Amino acid sequence: MPAMKFGVADYTIFVLLLVFSAGIGLFYALSGGKQRTVQEFLLANRSMSFLPVALSLLATFQSAVAILGVPSEIYRFGTEYWFLGCSYLLGLLIPAHVFIPVFYRLHLTSTYEYLELRFNKVVRICGTITFIFQMVVYMGVVLYTPALALNAVTNFDLWASILTIGLVCTLYTSLGGLKAVIWTDVFQTFVMFAGQVAVIVVGTVKVGGMGRVWQLAAEQGKVSGIDLNPDPYERHTFWTLAFGGVFMMLSLYGVNQAQVQRYLSSRSERQAVLSCYAVFPCQQLVLCLSCLTGLVMFAYYQEHQPTQEQSSAESDQMVLHFVMDVLQEVPGLPGLFVACLFSGSLSTISSAFNSLATVTMEDLIRPHVASIPEGRATLYSKLLALGYGLLCLGMAYISSMMGPVLQAAISIFGMVGGPLLGLFCLGMFFPCANAVGAVAGLAAGLAMAFWVGIGSMLVNLQATSPGTILAPLDGNLTTTVMTTLLTSSTTPQRLTGLRKFYNLSYLWYSAHNSTTVIVVGLLVSLLTGPMRGEDVDPRTIFPVLPRLLCCLPARYHDRLRCGVCKPEEDGSCSDPAPLAVEKTSNGLLNGLPEGLLPRGDAEGVELAEGVVRPDGAHAYILRETAL
Incomplete structure (x- = not known):
């Protein structure tokens, strides 16, 4: 024609x-x-x-x-x-x-x-x-x-x-x-x-x-x-x-x-x-x-x-x-x-x-x-x-010279998208995650993405005839639709073991790789010492559990926030994170200005509002009679 x-x-x-x-x-x-x-x-x-x-x-x-x-x-x-x-x-x-x-x-x-x-x-x-x-x-x-x-x-x-x-x-x-x-x-x-x-x-x-x-x-x-x-x-x-x-x-x-x-x-x-x-x-x-x-x-x-x-x-x-x-x-x-x-x-x-x-x-x-x-x-x-x-x-x-490798190059875009999503979710939803866990999680997510992606490519290369586009490798819509959505796929029922695993639907790749980042990141963070709530910038956290369980009493919200305070519009904390304090023999507190106590440590203590801590967060006057 x-x-x-x-x-x-x-x-x-x-x-x-x-x-x-x-x-x-x-x-x-x-x-x-x-x-x-x-x-x-x-x-x-x-x-x-x-x-x-x-x-x-x-x-x-x-x-x-x-x-x-x-x-x-x-x-x-x-x-x-x-x-x-x-x-x-x-x-x-x-x-x-x-x-x-x-x-x-x-x-x-x-x-x-x-x-x-x-x-x-x-x-x-x-x-x-x-x-x-x-x-x-x-x-x-x-x-x-x-x-x-x-x-x-x-x-x-x-x-x-x-x-x-x-x-x-x-x-x-x-x-x-x-x-x-x-x-x-x-x-x-x-x-x-x-x-x-x-x-x-x-x-x-x-x-x-x-x-x-x-x-x-x-x-x-x-x-x-x-x-x-x-x-x-x-x-x-x-x-x-x-x-x-x-x-x-x-x-x-x-x-x-x-x-x-x-x-x-x-x-x-x-x-x-x-x-x-x-x-x-x-x-x-x-x-x-x-x-x-x-x-x-x-x-x-x-x-x-x-x-x-x-x-x-x-x-x-x-x-x-x-x-x-x-x-x-x-x-x-x-x-x-x-x-x-x-x-x-x-x-x-x-x-x-x-x-x-x-x-x-x-x-x-x-x-x-x-x-x-x-x-x-x-x-x-x-x-x-x-x-x-x-x-x-x-x-x-370079793409014009890659020949059959072109498919793998396109797939890289989707392989990387899932691990990056997992890295941001790890930081935003899990206050205990630390930097070591984040790097380890990202590395694990990328390794998993390339392992499954390249394994899928090799399995489908064996299953397709010469000149046929390879089967799905990708985890992102904009890169799958022309080269990976349009392919004949092998029948999963005939596959076993790793070959079956490599045939995971490309639409689950992003979920699989991001979950890998989160799981590995949390495990490494717990093993290397999780971050304390007071060390986390509250503006970088999205409190999932307090939002989902909003009907619980306020004292439970403090625990669900894992020690991270609730930021005001100006970035200051309206709900200071609990600090480790110790009562002294004279009724004062170690580690805090005299008479100040965060709300999280105030259960059973008579308090009065109105004092502002040096960091700008609202706090309370502790009456000595309560000690």
């Missing part, structure tokens, strides 16, 4: 995408504060409202990988994947009410600053390096893979598209900062919607209407019911998608720097929380559009026999073959879909550039270089964004 021919209208639409994206970057580089401060460049001066932040969150999530991958998943395996939308509720409510309040009130720039406040600098650096490794490997792949698929189907020049997209993205990210990234994401989101809707509408008309699409899908068993099988080795069941997917969502929307940085750019905590709520219906809409595209594609090829070339095509190329068939006769629409595809790449890559520049500047440079002037720090941040942009092009070139 001849490749899709691009006309003047198609090239015009594609070029306009690039021009508008670059123009937004130039606009913010030359207007307002002109990106002269680190806060403006990296956090948009914390001035964004919830709607553009929500659309930017969505655009980062909706990569070119998802645009190609989810319809192919539906085409091959049916609509069961749609139940992943059930995980979006908890996957966004938890970040909105747990992670965002903690991060926002700490006034962070880099997510990994939290790890130093909670543990120490070593844990912060470990988290930062892990994230940089994760994103650098992924950047080139997310740029190269869609370009490769497009080239295979349309003969669109591979390196011309890679260089054009990479350079335009580097330009607007390094000049316009986070504000340019967010607003280009908004523009690119609408382009992605338009491209998907065009494919659905034209394809539906050619099939004979949506009723006919649904009828053909139902007749061939592509409309899935609810599979309540709890077996974690089943690739997709309701429980795997709806609950295993929650951990995957948390690793992306809860602790990933690219997403957290958008929350932190909001003008208030309320706006940040609203952005999380606003992205929920948008995600559901995107998922429905992708599922409809897959169903329309399936119905179309029931009515129109695919060619031999299409039948033997790899999964990531199937959507492009479909687009070539249904849109080729309408001038401009092929160009719109290509713009849609590369909008996904632009939004994902620009987020990576900006977040990498942020963590490198805030975690690796500023803490170790004394008193960098603001202007120079801003210049360094821009140069870092530029440098990571050029590195992305280099990684795309």
Whole structure:
């Protein structure tokens, strides 16, 4: 079959995408504060409202990988994947009410600053390096893979598209900062919607209407019911998608720097929380559009026999073959879909550039270089964004040479997401966890992730024929959908021992790896001496048990907080942590100013309020008659 021919209208639409994206970057580089401060460049001066932040969150999530991958998943395996939308509720409510309040009130720039406040600098650096490794490997792949698929189907020049997209993205990210990234994401989101809707509408008309699409899908068993099988080795069941997917969502929307940085750019905590709520219906809409595209594609090829070339095509190329068939006769629409595809790449890559520049500047440079002037720090941040942009092009070139190893490179992104989620949960929910436990837990989580991931790759390599894409390895939605969701999987019932363990559904990977971090981290912390409540910054803790058991009397809340005081809005403690005190023969107390006693040690003692301890926390006057 001849490749899709691009006309003047198609090239015009594609070029306009690039021009508008670059123009937004130039606009913010030359207007307002002109990106002269680190806060403006990296956090948009914390001035964004919830709607553009929500659309930017969505655009980062909706990569070119998802645009190609989810319809192919539906085409091959049916609509069961749609139940992943059930995980979006908890996957966004938890970040909105747990992670965002903690991060926002700490006034962070880099997510990994939290790890130093909670543990120490070593844990912060470990988290930062892990994230940089994760994103650098992924950047080139997310740029190269869609370009490769497009080239295979349309003969669109591979390196011309890679260089054009990479350079335009580097330009607007390094000049316009986070504000340019967010607003280009908004523009690119609408382009992605338009491209998907065009494919659905034209394809539906050619099939004979949506009723006919649904009828053909139902007749061939592509409309899935609810599979309540709890077996974690089943690739997709309701429980795997709806609950295993929650951990995957948390690793992306809860602790990933690219997403957290958008929350932190909001003008208030309320706006940040609203952005999380606003992205929920948008995600559901995107998922429905992708599922409809897959169903329309399936119905179309029931009515129109695919060619031999299409039948033997790899999964990531199937959507492009479909687009070539249904849109080729309408001038401009092929160009719109290509713009849609590369909008996904632009939004994902620009987020990576900006977040990498942020963590490198805030975690690796500023803490170790004394008193960098603001202007120079801003210049360094821009140069870092530029440098990571050029590195992305280099990684795309390396990806082109990796061959079969490309699958493993993509999988690294998901392998790392779960352990990082576990590290933040360990610090936020377990006050007794110490720095040694955090480092040991992260190392164990990464080791477990790579062990299971590489084992899965080797098992499926043996089970697949040459030229077949490998089976699921990945734990993050944006990286699984094109390369790992679309694969034939081995039958778990035929596997035993480690081979069965390696066949764990990829949607449980994030839960499995994050749980490993927490369990190992707690065990090591207990063995090496758990942290005392008074040594933990209360702003870094989210008190899970006191919230869940809020109906218990107040004296039990003190114990449930594990000695960590309850912080006020200004960061001071309204409920001081209990201290070890000893009554002396003259009725005074050792270790405290005379007459002061924290509330936690005051049971059975007559107290009067009104004294403020030197650290600013409320305390009480101890009457000697009570001794």
